[in-house]
Amino acid sequence: MSGRGARHKAYRRGRSAERLAALALMLKGYRIVGRRYRTKLGEIDLIARRGNMIAIVEVKARARLEQAMDSVNVLTQRRIEAAAEQWLARQPDHATLSLRFDLVAILPWRWPVHIPAVFTL
Template identity: 65%
Template sequence: MAERPSASRQKAYRRGHRGEWLAAAALMLKGYRILARRHRTRFGEIDLIARRGDLVVFVEVKARRSLMEAMEAIGHESERRIEAAADIWLSRQADYGRLSMRFDMVAVLPWRWPVHVENAFYGRN
């Protein structure tokens, strides 16, 4: 019989689901349609995939105390993993040739509406 996850692990899982739900709500209010949540590939997981027109946005959701902490929580390895997973997802779309893509981040901060950061991977070294 499989062991149950620890209480702290369960709490983190619930917090992650709540953060992704809030992030999805914020994006929908901005006119995005949520195509997938927690999309898994062999390279890893994409928290949210959203679309507005011909733009597909791959979103990493981070629940942190500040926007700076959320931005710093996405390392270069995470970026590469998300980019590889996004390539797989895009290649399976019928309208692949006309889609633009972008990598965004939504920071879920205490007692604030989620902060949507467009092009979160752009210009980072």
């Protein structure tokens, strides 16, 4: 497969993983308030809200849960934090919101695994 074809396949797989993660979160009572929020500093896959709690969600499609967790390294965390700070600053009720960084792992033939507070600021 050419580089272009591989990138397109990875993009489709990522979009599909994000849709499945959003569905799993909605079934747990979250409202999805943002998808693929992009800034110059980074991107947030999903932004979910339940009450005054905002979950900044990184979605990883991997073969094993350990691989998904390991892929959220320090550099990834900093990128997500920077984007989250920009998003939060634009919210009119930002002073009343609490922020949490979650992971949803999309694993083969399993329901998505939601890991709340996978890292902290």
